[in-house]
Amino acid sequence: MSSEDQQIREIRVHPIENGTVIDHINAGQALNVLKILKIPSSSSRVVSVLINAPSVHGRKDVVKIEGRELNVEEVDKIALIAPNATINIIRDFEVSEKDIVHIHSQIEGVVRCINPNCISNSNEPVTSKFAVSSNGRRTILRCSYCERIISDDIGEHLL
Amino acid sequence: MSFKDLHIISMKSFSRDMIDHVLNTAEMLEPIARDKAKSDILKGKVLGVMFFEPSTRTRMSFETAMMRLGGDVLSLGSVDASSIAKGETLADTIRVVDGYANAIVLRHNKEGAAQLASEFSSVPILNAGDGAGHHPTQTFLDLYTIRRESHLDGLKIALAGDLKYGRTVHSLCYALSLYGAEITLISPKELRLPAEIIEDLKSRNIKVTETESIEDAIEDIDVLYATRVQKERFPDPAEYRKVANSLLITPELLEKAKPELKVMHPLPRTNEIDPRVDNTKHACYFKQSFYGVPIRMALLALVMGALE
Structure with missing residues (x-):
């Protein structure tokens, strides 16, 4: 391995002492994962992002956040845009917990309906609600109010 | 129940x-x-x-x-x-x-x-x-009209007009699929029934045919369900006139239909049905609103x- 390769390899997989590694994110969705985690505004910790990294299934994104463990709500949101993601909790440089994400059959208050004329987009005292289903690799959200479907660009409509 | x-x-x-x-x-x-x-x-x-x-x-x-x-x-x-x-x-x-x-x-x-x-x-x-x-109560009354004036079992129905935006048509298609109806969809290409609804019907083993002209379907159907075509859907007035003419229901057109054919329309109508049709045995739209x-x-x- 050349010194340049070694340097690139270190940049890519540089271990973190404590924090979270979100692996197997669908290629191109890493920035939406950051949006879900409200990074950078929520934290001044070091965050590393790999986009289009080679993987056995083609390409993937990876996000590493130092000094932070995700809560359930954040993981549920990530599942919508990266249904194959794994969440690795790192403690003392070791993978302490490893979990796959789970897609719930109903979500509330996570995504805004794309239909501007949907009652959930008015000043009514309700949160958006969607029924979640899956069609192969695609996640499909159906608004519980107007039945409009969101599928390919869920990350664009996160609340 | x-x-x-x-x-x-x-x-x-x-x-x-x-x-x-x-x-x-x-x-x-x-x-x-x-x-x-x-x-x-x-x-x-x-x-x-x-x-x-x-x-x-x-x-x-x-x-x-x-x-x-x-x-x-x-x-x-x-x-x-x-x-x-x-x-x-x-x-x-x-x-x-x-x-x-x-x-x-x-x-x-x-x-x-x-x-x-x-x-x-x-x-x-x-x-x-x-x-x-x-608009479910409209669909209930459409089904009731079909049952009273024609028949729901083995029904051959054509839906004509604005099939893209017409909410009555979408609910009616779903309900007709429960009765195994044979459905012909008649609309200009700009106003076709959304593809996901056609797919949904086909997945329920419903025979669906698409055409742009009522003449293609008129001889074989039991019910012709017309809907309003709104002028504002067409940026070009000439295009609207062409479409409106191709979907116009006239007594001459109905001469080719089965004697028992019923013409339905959720009303209000604009130019879809020639008023001369009102006095034929095919007209069913005022009964439908009753x-x-x-x-x-x-x-x-x-x-x-x-x-x-």
Whole structure:
């Protein structure tokens, strides 16, 4: 391995002492994962992002956040845009917990309906609600109010 | 099967058995709708009528249905004269009106409004149209008309006009699929039925054919269901005229049809049906708007628990 390769390899997989590694994110969705985690505004910790990294299934994104463990709500949101993601909790440089994400059959208050004329987009005292289903690799959200479907660009409509 | 306190939001929550039960109940109540028999099974009950958008048939047939069964009607009246003009939410308005009424019929300009209302109401909500969404009582009355004037089993029906935006057509397609109807879709390419609805029908083993001309289908069908083609859907007036002409139903066109063919239209019509058709045995659209009364009587009596 050349010194340049070694340097690139270190940049890519540089271990973190404590924090979270979100692996197997669908290629191109890493920035939406950051949006879900409200990074950078929520934290001044070091965050590393790999986009289009080679993987056995083609390409993937990876996000590493130092000094932070995700809560359930954040993981549920990530599942919508990266249904194959794994969440690795790192403690003392070791993978302490490893979990796959789970897609719930109903979500509330996570995504805004794309239909501007949907009652959930008015000043009514309700949160958006969607029924979640899956069609192969695609996640499909159906608004519980107007039945409009969101599928390919869920990350664009996160609340 | 109990309909008591059931919200009537979308046809998708009804099975064929449930629809048949509503149609049977309407048939039983039809003499009362025609004022040939009397009933007061809804005496002492109040229907809250909340129309945020204009309506003639739906509103008046709901009110008549309630009165024919001995009940009373309480109307929101003009939106401008109500607290909605002060910015009151639909949710709050519903919570107020459900204290005054035993059921609420709601028409609103936003999709999902009836679903939202059902989440805040302790009395049944009957959706009388939510924006471009659902209008289930129209579908019930369409099915009732077909059953009374033609037949639902083995039906060959053509749906003509604006199949893209027409909310009545989408719900009707779903309901017809429960009866195994053979469906021909007649529309210009700009106004075709959305592909996902066609796919949905085909996945239910429904035979669906698409064409742009009524002439292609007229000889073989039992019911021709026309819908309004709105001029504003076409940027070019010449294109609108061409489409309107290709979808015009005339007595000459109907000479090629089966003698028992029925022409239906949810009304109001604009230029889809030549007025000369009104006097032919094929015309069924005014009967269709009357059938809204027994159907709405049935739904009101069922959800208020006056009938099982």
